Amino acid sequence: MQSSPSLESAFERLAKLAEARSLAEVERSTSFNTPALKVGGVAFIRLLDESTAVLQCPVDQKVLLMEISPDLYFETEHYVGHDAMLIRLDRISDEELSLRLHDAWTFKAPEKLKKG
Template sequence: MTAPNELDSAFDRLVRLAETRALAEVERSTSYGTPALKVGDVAFIRLIDATTAVLQCPSDQKVLLMEISPDLYFETDHYVGHDAMLIRLDRISDEELSLRLHDAWSFKAPEKLKRPI
């Protein structure tokens, strides 16, 4: 079981990177009982534990990322066929994770938030 402070630290990292990217209308929430970031009341990333997150992404991107970087991205039987993959948070750089957060936000955000001003 993950210690609460480890989970908090992992979530703080996600929040910090989302804020750095200036993603619009991101809210701190929970999904399936774990910390999550949502946009438009839809989770785009959530923690499973302090070292693993579930990231929402299109299936074609998921397949490509898992092929290119299997040390970072993977799935279990539960996620086969879903627009989501798992990320090893203890192995991914902030730069890479920031890019994935932006992509996941773009995938799940309502169209009105994605329009340029």
């Protein structure tokens, strides 16, 4: 899949933050034809476009985050009721995004990796 330069730079940001967090067995891949980071073959974050990421998270956490920071976290009708929310990449700090990556990895990683 060919991606635009801005899509590539957005994906590099995600990959570098995941690497800095030392998240185990993260692989660069695609999901729904967009760049994604996966663990155990399952995407935990993917790009929707260069300024929006789809993050996997428990529904209760999603509701809380969207309530606390609606400028950063949101959903469209498509994601209502699903364990995923959207992140505005142009508004979120690296520190906050790094925390969300860690949470998403923990949510989707196989148990054997979480214990390691």
